[in-house]
Amino acid sequence: MRAANRGDAAAYRELLQAITPVLRGVVRARGRMLGPEGCEDVLQEVLLAVHMKRQTWREDAPLRPWLYAIARHKTADAFRARGHRIDLPIEAFSEALPAQDIPDPTQAGDMEKVLARLDPRAADIVRGFGMRGETVAETAARLQMTEGAVRVALHRALKAVARLRERMME
């Protein structure tokens, strides 16, 4: 995390990958009624919050309490917001549904809705990094932007994603 806050992308990615299963466990333990996809949505919200608020972690403080505090806050938030949304359990319909492939358990739906509402270029940049695994240089070449501009655009896009998700919850 220390390295990540100084801009080391590889270290940051490693950290995110390490904390994701832990956070997924926390979210699933608290939100069994949301179903796997709902939990994954909440998990992605927690990860976004970790990302947006990573400067509130103090370098001399242990990481775990900070991480759990963020996870608790966002999970409680998400459950409150989803409290009045009806999530019918799929089991109720399982007899009526034809047999289907087991969906990817890490696939979540809310993020797609958010990206659809983002301006197309920003959404494209987020997808580029996320789904196609592009690097800054590749995105810069594809969109004919400077690398600095790509970094700024990605930063702004993620900020907008966080803001939109916040609004969707209300």
Next chain:
Amino acid sequence: MKTDDLLAALAADTRPGPGVAQRLSRALPGAMVVAAVVFALGWGVRQDLVAAMTSPAALKPLVPLALAGLAGTLALTLSRPEARGGRTATALWVFAVVLIAAFGAALAAGGLSGLMTDLFTPSLITCLASIPALALPLLAATLWALSAGAPRRPALTGALGGLAAGSLAASLYALYCDQDTALFVLPAYASAIGIVTLTGTVLGTRTLAW
């Protein structure tokens, strides 16, 4: 979108956001200059400032200044999600109890009639309007800085930001105000600071949520 894909996008964003302290150090000096200039143009210091500052009336700017320091420190602490109030919160409570005790003592000495004559003067309206007005730029700077944080309790954090901004404005206003009786200063300043604190609470609920 898959979680792994999100991680890749997040990891690529290496621009660190600003911290609360960083934002505060950027915004607060400017806000203080604005408040000071507005104060110099609209209010100005009292005629007998030097004499007053060597009397017990010197407490009028100093006590709010200390209060602002405490409230500001606590707001900064609570802008971290895992933080607890700890010693600063205790100090703030002690501070409040001492001020209430001081008011009780002054009330016991002066009586209710003393409170009426001291408090209900034209200066009261001036005080209740001036301190929130002077606090506006300070409150804006404080809330903007705190909004970079991740407070577990946005309303409380906003209230502390308001308390800090209001107290800072009160210590500025104290350089103008020539009402020095405890039965005026304690309730009037507390109410004026209270208005700013309440404003901070309401705004904090909205702007500091994350």
